[in-house]
Amino acid sequence: xxxxxxxxxxxxxxxxxxxxxxxxxxxxxxxxxxxxxxxxxxxxxxxxxxxxxxxxxxxxxxxxxxxxxxxxxxxxxxxxxxxxxxxxxxxxxxxxxxxxxxxxxxxxxxxxxxxxxxxxxxxxxxxxxxxxxxxxxxxxxxxxxxxxxxxxxxxxxxxxxxxxxxxxxxxxxxxxxxxxxxxxxxxxxxxxxxxxxxxxxxxxxxxxxxxxxxxxxxxxxxxxxxxxxxxxxxxxxxxxxx
Ligand SMILES: C[S@@+](CC[C@H](N)C(=O)[O-])C[C@H]1O[C@@H](n2cnc3c(N)ncnc32)[C@H](O)[C@@H]1O
Numbered sequence: 001x002x003x004x005x006x007x008x009x010x011x012x013x014x015x016x017x018x019x020x021x022x023x024x025x026x027x028x029x030x031x032x033x034x035x036x037x038x039x040x041x042x043x044x045x046x047x048x049x050x051x052x053x054x055x056x057x058x059x060x061x062x063x064x065x066x067x068x069x070x071x072x073x074x075x076x077x078x079x080x081x082x083x084x085x086x087x088x089x090x091x092x093x094x095x096x097x098x099x100x101x102x103x104x105x106x107x108x109x110x111x112x113x114x115x116x117x118x119x120x121x122x123x124x125x126x127x128x129x130x131x132x133x134x135x136x137x138x139x140x141x142x143x144x145x146x147x148x149x150x151x152x153x154x155x156x157x158x159x160x161x162x163x164x165x166x167x168x169x170x171x172x173x174x175x176x177x178x179x180x181x182x183x184x185x186x187x188x189x190x191x192x193x194x195x196x197x198x199x200x201x202x203x204x205x206x207x208x209x210x211x212x213x214x215x216x217x218x219x220x221x222x223x224x225x226x227x228x229x230x231x232x233x234x235x236x237x238x239x240x241x242x
């Protein structure tokens with residue numbers, strides 16, 4: 001795990017993806033989920049999205065992550081909210097689910113850390129025919145200098161930062177059909193403020209984050225690096241149909 005992901009895990013931030021929880025709410029408005037639906041949040045982190053979906057729709061929700069620390073935080077959240085969400089320890093590249101079972105898969109800022117095509121193929125396998133994939137991921141414009149891109153990738157432990165077109169091509173080459181896809185600007189102060197105004201009531205900060213100065217340093221240098229490069233960066237919202 002990258003030192004950035006370790007630090008972010010220790011902080012237990014509930015919506016650890018560009019656009020934050022507000023973006024998740026906006027995207028979910030596009031779906032009318034019911035208790036009959038099976039939803040999987042891959043790389044669910046501290047479980048804010050998974051719990052929100054369970055609470056707002058009654059859908060049968062799985063949250064999968066390969067970090068036990070994250071899953072413990074997600075389970076704490078579900079318990080506090082009185083929700084039945086199945087949190088599963090597993091690898092996004094080898095999903096422990098049968099073929100053709102899910103109505104909706106969410107994957108928010110996870111592909112960017114992983115072998116992307118492998119995980120996209122797994123999503124396709126697990127979705128029902130007609131099922132939907134919602135992916136929110138960092139992207140870089142083609143104009144981003146190679147050295148700056150390399151620095152962001154190595155600092156954050158990313159497996160490459162595709163452009164909007166490259167992301168789209170990856171989903172479509174795997175066999176998905178585009179339903180909606182758009183590029184968002186990298187979150188600036190206003191968007192960050194909007195998310196701050198909707199704080200996560202169930203964020204669990206690990207003891208290590210309270211006592212380990214290195215964790216705060218890692219997160220600060222991540223923020224600085226992202227802001228320095230924000231004119232090249234953005235994030236994509238990809239709504240894809242199997
Ligand atoms: C940036 S966080 C995003 C968390 C969550 N989706 C959110 O938006 O709050 C990335 C998450 O992916 C998880 N992750 C990383 N590699 C994984 C893998 N191979 N399989 C499953 N989860 C993984 C991390 O533990 C972390 O929780």
